[in-house]
Amino acid sequence: MVCNFYHITDVHYYSKRNFKCDWRTFPQPNTQICILKSEEAFKKALETVEADKDTNTVIITGDLTNHGESYSHEEVRDLLQDFTNRGGNPFVYTDNHDYPYFPIHGYDENGGILPMEHLPEEEVKKMYYPFGRGKAFDTYDDGTTYIAEILPGLYHIAMGYDAEERPSLHHPYFSDGLMEWVRNHVEKAKEKGAVVICSTHRPVVPPSPAYAVVGKGHSFIDGEKRIKELADMGVRLFFSGHSHIQCMKEIVSEKGNRIYSVQTSSLAAFPPKFRKITIDTEKGMAEIRTTNVELPDLGMSFTEYSKKGFLGIIEKIPYNMEHDVEAFANTQGGISLPKDLIMKHPKTVMFLGRKLNGLTYGKVAKFSKKYHGLKKSDYADKTDKKFVNLILALISNLYCGNAPYSPDTVEYKITMGSVRKIEKILSVLRVDSKKLLGGYTLSDFIEPLLYNSGPDDDNATVRID
Ligand SMILES: [Fe+2]
Ligand SMILES: [Fe+2]
Incomplete structure (x- = not known):
């Protein structure tokens, strides 16, 4: 089977009807979500699925709207209905940003x-019933969980x-009862020779130690x-969102069974991406390919x-x-x-x-000179460059x-050299x-921001047999 x-x-769809003023003259807000372009991004993604001769099926794993505005919900529902009428096959569910948990405004x-005013949670769930749970067996x-x-x-x-924690839905977990229910279905599916994929809105494993520490309440208990x-049940692909982080992780159980946690970034935030997955059971492979959302008339790429x-x-x-x-406090330090x-x-x-803004590559390299193994000539072209720009790049990474x-890069060597020196100082101070850092060393925390040592986060071909 190839599917x-x-x-x-x-x-994170934000309806243009939420603007009583002319949204065209509205400045691009400095928020993570591109509310002015979320409608265009969603339409573009659905058009891409429709235009694909291989498939008309899409799973959409929550946070359908910006913060649950009624107009936004109505328009997402209508777009899903139109998509379905034209032969599209969506499987969607709602999550924290779709319910009355955040103040909403136009x-x-x-x-x-x-x-x-928010729509009640039950009403929101009913709106999307035909596009997910209504097609479940x-x-x-x-009923939030369906197959x-x-x-x-x-x-x-x-x-x-x-x-x-409710209503924030922080500290999420899967109950024993749910896991048993899943196990039964996976076993029955195997008997029929079917493949099972799973998903949930929040990442079950943190995309990086930085996310695990900074977004502590967002991570699964016992994920x-x-x-x-x-x-171990035989599920090989697990999809999620919520973190807005583009990430693929391979997890191997103690029994040697593999599963891939495929976390896709938000369609309407940086980086605006979605994925196509091809499963080939004969070859025992899955191919995961990422598409960047591209929109016209921006004078630049949507990314x-x-x-x-x-x-x-x-x-x-x-x-x-x-x-x-x-x-700084109002933006929660951005993280x-x-x-x-x-x-x-x-x-x-x-x-x-003050210290951060005064840092240059030269100063940082001098601080960690016994730890990075570089000669001055190795980073001569970067000596006076502001180090804070690299820190910003790490947050973006x-x-x-x-x-x-x-x-092998100067950035890696200087940064990790400094991290090792800081770790040494902390150990002398018995800190x-x-x-x-929630069980992580400083090196564990920083290294994945510099360099991806796991599967490619965008595109990968993995074994699923
Ligand atoms: Fe989200
Ligand atoms: Fe979310």
Whole structure:
């Protein structure tokens, strides 16, 4: 059997009807989501699926709307209906940004904030029933978890999760009952010779240690244990979104079974991507290919446009740390740092900001000279370059995957040399950095931001037998 389908996630659709002013004259907001282009991005992705002769099937793994605005939900539903009417075969579900968990607003005639009312969660779920759960042949518990035959011989289990914290849905977990239900279905599918893929909105394994630490509440409790259980059942591909990070991870259970965690970035954020997956059971292979969303009339690629919006926040971080701690706290340091913690230590933040802005490659190399093995001539062309720009690139690398600074580069050697020196200082001071970084060393934390040592985050061909 050869079958093809697409994976889209985190559409974060924002209806133009939310603007009472002319949205065309509205400046590109410095938020992670390109709300002004989310409609175009979604239409473009659906058009791509429609134009593909290999398939009309797509799984969409949650955060369909920006923050759950009624207009946004209505338009996503209508687009899915139109797509279905033209022969499209979508399997979607909703998640945290689709429910009444975030304050929502539009823009008034003058571009000011216009507060709006949410739709109740149950009503939202009903809107998407025909495009997912309504096509399922079995559901678990309240029906958030469902199994559907999305293509002949290919079953998709959309896994709902419980969460320790509500309504934020932080500290998610899969219950024992759910895992048992999944096991039964995977066994039955195997008897029929069918392939099972699974998905859930949130990443079951963190895309990187940095995400695990900074986005602590977002990570699954016992995620690694659960995904290994799925690997032992015979599931080889697991899809998710939520983190807006483009990432592929190979996880091997203690019994030697492999599973690939395929995490796709948001369709409407940096980097705006979606994937096509080809499963070939005879060859025992799956091919995963990424498409960048491209939109006309931006004067630049949509990737560049989305990066501008996203890095608009990030690029201000070093300046704000030194000169405007409140602005730094309001953007949570760009990486979900607790606002209270930042405001409790304004002088420390300002001091760190000053130091950060004054750093050059030369200064950093001098600091770690016994640890990086480089001669001055190796980085002569970079000596006066601001090091903070590399730090910004590392933050951007966290999201776009395939970080480019392999171990032979000056960037890698100077950064990891400095990390090793800091680790040495911390050990002399008897500071347990692992305790501060949730069980990771500083090297574990920084290295994946420089260099991807796992499967290619965009495109990979993997064994699924
Ligand atoms: Fe999202
Ligand atoms: Fe989410």
